[in-house]
Amino acid sequence: KAGVTQTPRYLIKTRxxxxxxxxxxxxxHRSVSWYQQTPGQGLQFLFEYFSETQRNKGNxxxxxxxxxxxxxxxxxxxxxxxxxxxxLYLCASSGTGQGVKPYGYTFGSGTRLTVV
Amino acid sequence: xxxxxxxxxEISVVEKEDVTLDCVxxxxxxxxxxxxxxQPPSGELVFLIRRNSFDExxxxxxxYSWNFQKSTSSFNFTITASQVVDSAVYFCALSExxxxxxxxxxxxxxxxxxxxx
Numbered sequence: 001k002a003g004v005t006q007t008p009r010y011l012i013k014t015r016x017x018x019x020x021x022x023x024x025x026x027x028x029h030r031s032v033s034w035y036q037q038t039p040g041q042g043l044q045f046l047f048e049y050f051s052e053t054q055r056n057k058g059n060x061x062x063x064x065x066x067x068x069x070x071x072x073x074x075x076x077x078x079x080x081x082x083x084x085x086x087x088l089y090l091c092a093s094s095g096t097g098q099g100v101k102p103y104g105y106t107f108g109s110g111t112r113l114t115v116v
Numbered sequence: 117x118x119x120x121x122x123x124x125x126e127i128s129v130v131e132k133e134d135v136t137l138d139c140v141x142x143x144x145x146x147x148x149x150x151x152x153x154x155q156p157p158s159g160e161l162v163f164l165i166r167r168n169s170f171d172e173x174x175x176x177x178x179x180y181s182w183n184f185q186k187s188t189s190s191f192n193f194t195i196t197a198s199q200v201v202d203s204a205v206y207f208c209a210l211s212e213x214x215x216x217x218x219x220x221x222x223x224x225x226x227x228x229x230x231x232x233x
Contacts, residue, residue, distance in 0.1 A: 033220065043207065043223035051159070056220050088159060094219075105221060107161035 002027065002109035004093050009046075012114045018079040023113045025072050025093030032074040034066060034106070037088040049074055054089075081115045090113050119143075120210050122224035129198050129231055137193040137227045139208030145169075150184065150191045151209040151221065163205070167191065198231045205229070 005024040013019050023031050033048035033056075037065035045058040066076040072093075079083055089112075092105040125150045140148065152164040165175060167184050174228040175182045179196045195202055204226045209221040 031219075035221070035223075042171060042225045043209075043221075045220040045222070047222060058220065062132060092161075092221075107153075109158065109160045112159075 003107050004091055006089075006091050006108035006111050008111060009109065010112050010114075012116060013081050014114055015081055015083060017081050018077060019081060019113060020075050020077045021089055021091075021113070023074045023076075023091030023108060025074070025091075026106055029093035029095055029106075030066055031094040032070050032072060033092050033094070034074070034076050035090045035092065036060075037090060037110070038084075038086075043090070046076065052073075078113075083115050086113060086115045120208050120224035121194045121209055121220055122206075122227050125225070126230070127143045127221075129229070131200060131231055131233050133231075134194060134196050135198050135229065137195075137206050137208075137229075139192065139193065140197060141189050141208070141210045143189075143210060143212060145212045147212070149211045149219075151211070152191075152193050153207045153209065153223075154181065154225070155192045155205045155207060157204070160176050162192075165185060167171075195203070195229075200231050200233055203231045 004111045006104045009021045021090040023032055030052045035043050035048040036046055044059055045066055047054055047066050064108045066105045068074045090107050090110045091105045094105045119139045123138055148169045151165045154162045154164055165182055172184050181194045183192045205226045206226045207226045211219045213222050
């Protein structure tokens, strides 16, 4: 069973640009969530999608957005990049559903974004 | 608001020693879920265990064991006879039941474990 796939693995962008990261969840998982990991702030929740709808959102500015497609693949977008956006972005998929308890979230290897 | 505290930032042990990683959490909910994840240098978060708030039974899986105590809001993780391959950053996380509103993991800052030969 294939795991969670994130692309690309590494990315270097210039301040002010925008970036799109992709995540393909485990087959059959309909919940996809995104996390940002930085040395200073640790692991922080960005948002969660289920059946193409954003169900939950963390405390991040509107420059961070995402979407989920009908095949459960998800993308997150960061516009007007700032130096502080440099981080490891992790995607997790879960077998959660409406009213279903969360099982162990399975994480991808992440996309390491460097903003210069 | 929920909160997870991992007071130990770094731990260094010699191979074959036992080591316990502490996790203390805060939540107002009666239904919640606790997790432990391992993050090796490769960066991927590896799921180790999930516990719900109604299940206080301790869990043992090989050299790993977990002690969940609601009375002290703690969910500690013990590695018995540690090995070099156990070197990683370990995260404790809390998720509150949110019904149809989805779930989010609230992570502690992590404990970096170094096991030396």
